[in-house]
Structures are given as structure tokens and as C-alpha cells.
Amino acid sequence: MGTRWLANFLGSSIGSKVTVAVSGLVLFGFVLGHLAGNLLVFRGKGALNDYAEFLAHQPGLVWTVRAVLLVALLAHVSMAIRLQLRNRAARPQPYARNATVQASLASRQMLLSGLLVLAYIVYHLLHFTVGATDHAAFEQVEQVVRNGATVQRHDVYRMVVTGFGHVPVAAAYVVANALLAWHLSHGVSSLFQTLGIDDPRYLSWIRRGGIGLAAVIGAGFISIPLCVQLGLIA
Amino acid sequence: MRLTLHVWRQANSAARGGMVTYQLDDVSPDESFLEMLDKLNEQLIERGEEPVAFDHDCREGICGSCSLMIDGIAHGPDAATTTCQLHMRRFRDGAEIYIEPWRAKAFPVLRDLITDRSAFDRVIQAGGYVSVNTGSAPDANAVPVPKADADAAMDAAACIGCGACVATCKNASAMLFVGAKLAHLARLPQGQAERRMRAKRMVEQMDAEGFGACTNQLECEAVCPKEIRVSVIAAMNRDFLRSSVF
Numbered sequence: 001m002g003t004r005w006l007a008n009f010l011g012s013s014i015g016s017k018v019t020v021a022v023s024g025l026v027l028f029g030f031v032l033g034h035l036a037g038n039l040l041v042f043r044g045k046g047a048l049n050d051y052a053e054f055l056a057h058q059p060g061l062v063w064t065v066r067a068v069l070l071v072a073l074l075a076h077v078s079m080a081i082r083l084q085l086r087n088r089a090a091r092p093q094p095y096a097r098n099a100t101v102q103a104s105l106a107s108r109q110m111l112l113s114g115l116l117v118l119a120y121i122v123y124h125l126l127h128f129t130v131g132a133t134d135h136a137a138f139e140q141v142e143q144v145v146r147n148g149a150t151v152q153r154h155d156v157y158r159m160v161v162t163g164f165g166h167v168p169v170a171a172a173y174v175v176a177n178a179l180l181a182w183h184l185s186h187g188v189s190s191l192f193q194t195l196g197i198d199d200p201r202y203l204s205w206i207r208r209g210g211i212g213l214a215a216v217i218g219a220g221f222i223s224i225p226l227c228v229q230l231g232l233i234a
Numbered sequence: 235m236r237l238t239l240h241v242w243r244q245a246n247s248a249a250r251g252g253m254v255t256y257q258l259d260d261v262s263p264d265e266s267f268l269e270m271l272d273k274l275n276e277q278l279i280e281r282g283e284e285p286v287a288f289d290h291d292c293r294e295g296i297c298g299s300c301s302l303m304i305d306g307i308a309h310g311p312d313a314a315t316t317t318c319q320l321h322m323r324r325f326r327d328g329a330e331i332y333i334e335p336w337r338a339k340a341f342p343v344l345r346d347l348i349t350d351r352s353a354f355d356r357v358i359q360a361g362g363y364v365s366v367n368t369g370s371a372p373d374a375n376a377v378p379v380p381k382a383d384a385d386a387a388m389d390a391a392a393c394i395g396c397g398a399c400v401a402t403c404k405n406a407s408a409m410l411f412v413g414a415k416l417a418h419l420a421r422l423p424q425g426q427a428e429r430r431m432r433a434k435r436m437v438e439q440m441d442a443e444g445f446g447a448c449t450n451q452l453e454c455e456a457v458c459p460k461e462i463r464v465s466v467i468a469a470m471n472r473d474f475l476r477s478s479v480f
Contacts, residue, residue: 005478005479008478009479012437012441012474012478013407013409013437013446013447014437014447014470014471014475014478015474015478017447017471018471018475083447083449086446086447087404087405087406087407087446087449088446089339089444089446090339090340090405090407090444090445091405092339094337095303095306095334095337096240096242096253096332096334097240097305097306098306099305099306099307101307101453101456102451102452102453102455102456103404103451103452103453107449107450108404186450189450190450193450193464193467193468193471194448194450194468194471195471195475196468196471196472196475198464198465198468200465203465
């Protein structure tokens with residue numbers, strides 16, 4: 001027993017790749033769940049605020065998920081950067097004439113898209129989780145009558161509408177989620193290959209499904225700021 | 235045909251190299267790429283200059299000696315073709331062609347277009363074998379091998395170890411090569427006893443040689459003269475995971 005096997009595994013090229021893949025899968029799972037929750041905005045104010053209130057009353061669940069996500073994010077970013085440094089060191093002298101036969105632009109710019117998405121996550125947390133960018137909008141409450149008594153709860157719906165009412169903010173979210181979709185268009189199918197899941201019976205499903213899911217996620221997230229700007233959510 | 239060639243010249247592994255431009259006339263479209271370089275070298279020798287050093291051996295596309303990054307593509311523009319099997323009719327008259335050696339930290343340039351690919355040999359020495367005395371050839375039906383496994387093993391065993399996968403990979407990763415060498419033994423009964431240890435040792439040696447890590451861009455698959463598929467990389471990942479974690 002001991003931890004040497006783990007250090008050896010994490011230090012190896014494939015171990016690092018598997019870490020990026022597994023942490024990426026965790027983050028991808030969260031993104032899917034987060035999208036499903038966000039899309040409640042289309043069912044109206046009540047549905048979104050009910051969901052927000054439900055989460056607010058589950059601190060154990062919320063903080064567990066946050067802790068898992070933080071670990072996954074740190075592992076994903078640190079291992080990806082380490083791999084990238086290793087990969088750059090593996091070719092100290094570049095080619096005078098370089099060509100690309102079939103590698104997609106997304107696959108070649110994963111570090112760039114990933115770091116931009118990371119910067120967006122920081123902004124997004126400051127905006128909607130901490131409320132540091134627009135405190136007044138963040139503090140909005142809604143009065144609801146429950147069992148004959150009036151209670152106050154966080155008005156997430158109005159916070160979203162106020163936030164996305166600013167054109168530059170909505171534009172930033174559109175661009176950031178397009179980048180997320182671009183990142184996932186390579187990342188989702190790539191993680192299956194790294195984990196060795198590539199049976200010919202479903203390989204084309206994985207490759208097409210990865211791009212399809214990335215497009216659905218991008219379109220889903222982008223639809224919210226877009227609909228606020230178009231006045232479809234008010 | 236009249237060609238303008240930009241060729242990497244480097245006196246030895248310690249020297250600084252650079253691209254040198256040559257004009258070459260009277261190239262026949264029926265010549266192979268290496269025959270075209272032979273013609274260039276004859277002219278250089280006649281002029282009293284050092285000929286361009288490049289690796290070659292069988293010139294039949296089966297030995298894995300020839301290399302060359304041609305206009306940024308390993309083994310040139312034809313799919314499933316080694317440089318020696320590439321013909322000049324593939325280029326237009328008056329073309330400018332960039333010719334460079336494989337570029338990877340693990341493949342240092344020895345001279346001009348020749349690189350030291352012994353890193354591959356050391357990866358094989360780390361575990362790419364079956365360490366039992368096989369004796370004389372047994373009856374073909376003594377050890378049953380399912381047809382699908384025999385085919386997959388043969389496909390992987392087609393790897394000639396030329397290094398085009400490393401050369402073309404944006405990360406100079408050797409995972410297609412190592413995956414192929416693992417897959418051709420892992421699919422056969424004779425390879426089972428050492429299967430996990432082999433994966434672990436060969437991957438460790440691959441890492442120690444300074445190759446990069448695969449980012450699943452499939453460039454290697456596109457240029458491999460033997461059309462090795464990236465499924466061998468997925469298989470390697472599975473075997474490495476089993477040997478390291480499970």
C-alpha cells in the first residue's frame with residue numbers, strides 16, 4: 001500500500017490525461033444540470049424562484065456540489081496546463097512550414113478557450129453568485145403568500161432580467177457561452193477517447209453526439225440573455 | 235519539371251541549422267521523391283558541395299527508414315504513402331517544396347534531414363516483446379485466435395515505426411506508435427501474460443523520452459503511412475488504466 005502508485009499515475013502522461021477527462025466529465029455533468037435549472041426561466045418567474053428557493057434550503061447539497069466542482073476545476077485546469085507545458089517542451093524547434101491535415105481549430109485551441117471560459121466563470125460567480133457586480137439587482141426580493149402569511153424570498157428571475165438587460169453584459173454572456181460550446185465541441189468526445197471508450201459500435205455517436213451536445217448547451221445558455229434583450233423574458 | 239526546394243541543412247547535432255534554397259531542373263514526374271533528392275545530391279556533389287543527408291532503405295514503403303516533413307505534412311501529401319512511394323507527379327511544375335526533418339525533442343537531428351529515432355527502440359526494449367522461448371513454429375491451429383482479434387493485431391502490427399505520428403502531432407506525441415506496438419500483442423493470446431506490465435513500462439519509457447501527450451486531434455491517423463487508427467491509443471489508455479489503477 002501507499003500512495004506511490006497514485007503519484008506515478010498522476011505524473012504519467014496518460015494519468016494526467018485521464019484526470020483532465022474525468023474532471024471534465026464532472027464539470028460537463030454540472031453544466032448540463034445547470035442548464036436544465038436555468039431553462040426554468042422560460043416557465044416564468046414562479047418556476048425559477050421556486051427552484052432557487054429549493055436550492056437555498058439545501059445547503060448541504062449545494063456546498064457538497066460546490067466542493068466537488070472546485071476540486072474538479074482545479075484538477076482540470078492544473079493538469080491541462082501541465083500537459084500543455086509538457087507538449088510544448090516536446091517540440092522545441094518548430095517547423096518552418098506547418099500544415100494541419102484534419103485537426104479541428106477547437107482541438108488546437110483548447111487551452112485558449114478553456115482559460116477564457118475560466119475567466120468567464122470568475123465573472124459569472126461575482127455577478128450572480130456573490131452579487132459583487134450589481135449589488136442592488138442581486139438583493140431584489142419577491143413577496144409570496146404562503147399558508148396565509150407573506151414571506152420574502154430571493155427574486156432570481158428579476159436579478160437575471162436586470163443583469164441581462166445591460167447590452168454589454170448580455171453580449172459578454174453570449175460570447176462566453178459560445179466559447180464554452182466551442183471548448184466542449186472537442187472536449188466531450190475527446191474525454192471518451194482518453195478513457196478508452198471508443199468501440200466502433202458507438203464511436204460515431206460519441207463524435208457526433210459531443211458536437212451536438214456542445215451546440216445544445218451553447219444554444220441553451222445563449223438563449224437566456226438573448227431572449228431578455230429581445231424582450232421575450234421580462 | 236522545375237522545382238524550388240527549401241531544404242533543412244544542419245552539419246551535425248550540435249550545429250545550428252537553417253533552410254537552404256535550391257533550384258532543380260529536369261525532374262521527371264515519374265521519379266519518386268527520394269529519386270528527386272538523389273538528383274539534387276548528384277548536382278551538389280558535381281558542384282563540390284555536401285549532399286543532403288536523408289534516411290532511406292527499402293524504397294518500397296515497408297521498412298520505416300524514410301521520413302521527411304514535406305510542406306508541413308509527414309511523408310507528403312498522399313495518404314497511406316511513405317516518402318519513398320511519393321512521386322513527383324503529385325507536385326505541379328514550378329512548385330516550391332519545403333523539406334524538413336521530423337521535429338521532436340525525442341528525435342534530435344543528427345544531420346540535415348536525418349533524426350535519431352532510437353527513442354522508439356528504447357520504448358520497445360521497455361516491454362514491446364513476449365519474453366518466452368517460442369521454439370519452432372507451432373501448428374497454426376494449436377492456439378485458436380478469433381478472426382477479429384487476428385485482424386486487429388495484424389492492423390496494429392503494420393506499424394513500421396517511421397515516426398510520422400510523432401512528427402505530425404502538434405504535441406510530438408508518440409502515442410499512436412506505442413499504442414500500435416501494445417495493440418498488436420494485446421490482441422493475441424501470446425501477449426496476455428505480460429499485457430499490463432508491458433503497457434505500464436512502455437508508457438513510462440515513452441514519457442521518459444520526452445514525447446508529448448495526445449490531445450485527440452487525430453493528425454497522426456491522417457498521415458500514418460500504414461493507416462494505424464487512433465483506436466490503438468484508446469486501447470493503450472485502457473490497458474494503462476488497468477495496470478495503474480484497477
